[in-house]
Amino acid sequence: MNDSQPSALPAGFLWSATKAGIKASGKPDLAIAVAPKGASAAASFTQNQMVAAPILVGRQHMTTTGGRVTAVLINSGNANCATGQHGLDACATSCEAFAALANCPAEEVFPSSTGIIGVPLPVEKITAALPTAFAALADTEQAADDFRRGIMTTDTRPKSARATITYNGKSASIYGVCKGAGMIGPQVGPPHATMLVYLFTDITATPAQLRTALAPAVEASFNSISIDGDTSTNDTVLLLASGASELTLDENTSELFQNALNLVTKNLAFQIVDDGEGVTHVVTLHITGAATVADAQAIAKTIATSPLCKTAWSSGDPNWGRLMAAAGRAGVAFDPAKVYIHIGDQPVFEAGTRSPKFDEASAHAVMLQREYTIHMELNAGQAETRFLTCDLTHEYVSINADYST
Template identity: 65%
Template sequence: MDKSLEQVGALPRGFEWGAVKAGIKASGKLDVAVARAPKGANAAAMFTRNRMVAAPVTVGRRHLAATGGRVSVVLVNAGNANCATGEPGIAACLESCKAAGDQFGCIFDEVFPSSTGIIGVPLPVEKLIGALPSAAAALGATAAHAETFATAIMTTDTRMKVARATIETDDGPVYIFGAAKGAGMIYPQLGPPHATMLVYLFTDLVAQPTDLREMMEPAVESSFNSISIDGDTSTNDTVLLLASGASGVGLDERVSVAFANALRLVCGSLAHQIVDDGEGVGHVVTLQINGAASYADAKAVAQTIAHSPLCKTAWSSADPNWGRLLAAAGRSGVALDPAATRIWIGAEPVFENGVRSPLYNEAAAHQVMLAREYTITLDLGQGEASCTFLTCDLTEEYVKINADYST
């Protein structure tokens, strides 16, 4: 059992978690995860901006709109994305939600569905529905139950991803628990409702869906919207925040600030865990872009570097080929003056005043890049805006995993 679940505060009250094996994953491992709020929960969600979306994304949007942001059950299957499955995929998703509503005693559109796995294969909905009675029996509110939920949603992940936080208030503590999955097809571009990353955030705060959305969006922007493993945006990406209200603690100015900060920390931890467990990842690289004219400019530079195969393969062998960084920044579409741009690998200066830094030490830069994690900093010299973006190298192992994914 992951010790962090035992040692960091309590789980949020008002929720139960569990998971079972339904035979959807070819491996035979846990593949159906359920989270239940027996008294219901208010919710806010952000979904992929990919125009090709999976059936559960379509249905999840509809259900949140129909209930005004009310969720009683989260139903997740792993091993099948239920994407590019047409109207039969929508029908299967709705069928599973109706069955879950019957099983757990709520209306069907208070069931929030998610799927992750291979695209284009019909969902074996009979297996999912058949597993619901045993899933109901497996529910509980302990750390072990939360762990099974976090484990069952994994696909190519090598370990579960969880994070927790406690907010102390005058009226008592408020707890946050987050569980995530994702290791490949990771470049989330999450927006408001209109291999995959799935994130479920639970809290016992008393909050309305509009309040949750207001605090959720900046937390997502600085975390999940600021990471990339391979530059591919999934069809199923979802972040769901649920508030049971079981703490009895409502929002005032002080609680709002504290909760927003704690939510950012939880989301940041989960985002880092996703990149650190990326398929074939050998190095986790933080891109710190400073001196930009705007945040959008800083992020555009970071994204272009993060998605450059030339940069990513250089990182895999700790090759301080800083010219690739400069070339990627130069094609980002952002105004760039080489004479004003400076680059560091770790604390090692590599580029300034339009040429290689006189202090550049290739061996020292290589040594920095041998570490599991390090930072590359670019100062564009154009303004005061900045962006922090988390990414990784591209290795032979990533190619092997994805070359054989469906066969």
């Protein structure tokens, strides 16, 4: 489930990236992908009420085409959010310029932006660079790598994952690419430093089938992570199917495809948290014994976004009191006297008080690991959830204190 495995890139797509001069660093900041024969599509967008221009335009394009995309246009270094009519016009202009090159309707261009909020998008730089990016389009490993690097902002490394499914001697591939390291507390849903995710597959599928597959994959991955709890104005997940393989998504292959898509999205979600700004510890919150899944998620999200919990994790402090305090304010009814908490394999809380088996030094040793799990058993039902989060460090504060300057 990673790029070290011999999984082929999906057929029917071309990728490239170039430098448009949007980033002050001079690094690549314009990434494009093209499906020469078009692709079926499904998308999830941020549920933040403050949305960027490309979200508004992307939603409209998906509605107009009924879920058909020929070209994907992504700029990094500028979010094109809170930029008024200029931002909408700039987005439309860039889509029209790309459509002319790709020989498709402007509505079949899917736009995305990531970067600083409130700065006018220099669309002239994008339109000037598009011919260079278009000329470099290819279906090679290098082109795919250029694409995933071109969408990065505060990421320290590119992120991608792959899977292949086979049925009756026919196969289809999935290639997922994402960026995100800060402003990560996604709430993405149908018609939902930013999280951008692009999933390419060569299976033959309708937009409706893709929407059906994408929703649970997003819920179990990107909607189950948090770095800082902040939901971006630009969060986007796009799933494209070129239909270039001999495999069709149907009752025989749907479970295989869903499982593969889930693996790719969970892999990408982990990479986002693992590369979080200033992250030194990746923590899985496993909440079990809840009355409902919604209750389990509410407790997990409250703990995951608690500054007190997150700062304790940064130093390996087994402060179980902070965990219980966060759970107790999550708006979920439960009996603290029935709760059990383990940090790794170390019991820390039970029956309403500190566990008699609590060994502070051993629990601290667990928390010094890069990755570990905190398990909270509520004994209130049968529902559970897993939620991926991280610590909060001085480096995170430094990065975000100076982000716009």
